[in-house]
Amino acid sequence: MDVVDVLWRLLAVLLAFLLLPLIVGQAEHKAMAHMQGRVGPMYAGGFHGWAQLVADGVKFAQKEDIVPGGADRRVFQLAPAIALLPYLIVLIAIPVGDGDQVGQVVDAGVFFVLAVMGVGVLGSLMGGWASANKFSLLGGLRTAAQLLAYELPMLLAAASVAMAAGTLSLPGILDAWQWWWLPWQIIGGLVFFTAGLAELQRPPFDAPVADSEIIFGAYTEYTGLRFALFLLAEYAGIVVLSALTAVLFLGGWHGPAAGELGWVWTLLKTAALAFVVIWLRVSYPRLREDQIQRVAWTVLVPLALLQIALTGVVKVVIQ
């Protein structure tokens, strides 16, 4: 692997990282609007407001960057980067197509990806603690509670797929994937996706940011570009979660004409899942903090364990 090849891959990953979250954000603008009988942004860029997020970015960049007087300056300023960068790093390890169509093959890919995704949540924790604001602190605490509760079912569900494939490598899992894994791993897939939603603090699991009760939680004190980075992290998180779910549970690049069009299949499945993320946000009200905890411990964890048991039994029977 020479330097040019590495650079080309990194560039592709960076481009995807910069572009896909914006596409998801714009899709959310429009899909959410139409689901509510509105039309959403219509002016920015001329055609159906396609450049709305660019305009938003310009607006954010113009705003003053404020650090509160009592804040822990360093941590406060570092938090948005901590929230955003892990998703960029995760993207490197996600296979888009067959063979070497992946930023970098990581042998323990599943663990790498899940571990780094968990780091992203630390950004919210840091922001919540460092802001010297009670709402931020509340948001940070809720984030911590949510992270603890949902990391477990997410990990268990991913472990089920790894068990089925007999490998922790993401390309390896896809190589072993068969179509009947779809019904076999469906419970794990649902648990993984739901838990991922909760980790991203997306509605209906958005109690940590709950703008109407704790005014955006950990992000309360953030302004301008740093706030925009937090928002961007949310959408990058959607992309990463959707891509991961597609790779682990929906067969990634598998599909008709997978030889040449494998990457199209991955993107399509990711887009469909991202749409579901948006759809859930529009359809459901926010869960209360205790309800969020109860869903994690009494529903998702048992389901994930059930999936692991099922995977083990089927695996043994096949062999």
Place this chain on the structure above:
Amino acid sequence: MAGPSPDHRPSRKPSGRPSFPGSGLAKGLAVTLRTMTRRSVTAHYPDVQPELPPRSRGVIGLFEENCTVCMLCARECPDWCIYIDSHKETMPAATPGGRERSRNVLDRFAIDFALCMYCGICIDVCPFDALFWSPEFEYAETDIRDLTHERDKLREWMWTVPEPPPLDPAAEEPKELGAARKAADKLAAQQAEPEQQQAAAPDGQDRSGPEGRSQPEGPSGPGGASGQDGASGPDKREQGGDS
């Protein structure tokens, strides 16, 4: 944690038929998806003009040819936003030896739309049909003083006053029409009278004297009064038709 479940579960029970767990969630998803496939209800106002109902209260137009400076509108206006100035002019006698007539001449008629609360009382109260609603509403100004529309501007709004909407199918006949028909009948009867005189015997002529006629004419007294209204009523429509 035990608290929320009692107040959460009973709310599902009364909904009746036993439902599949999660069917409520699916229903929620179905509603949003269905809404997405339908046309949005957003009004694209600056790009597309709204379709306003015919009686929209946008701005008040002054048909100053009908105004007699009776000041009723200004006096009835709840927030005193109508300004009227006038003076009296003396008209020379129409016939030699006759008396001179005086009449009011309108000098200023202005409505301050910054004060106006669009109650429409001035329009209701105007006995000479000089004030009308127009659905035009785009007359925002950057200076509040420009919201006082003077007489020429109010006259310009008259061109935007729409034709009155047609009556409902089962509606009562407008009294202008009734009055006009009564007048027409009367005219026809007067024209028919000479023919009857020729056809009938001479002794019938005594009964059809002025006293005999006055009795059927009695109810037409108020009808005659409304006939004057009717004279200005069709005028109102023609005005709208011009615009």
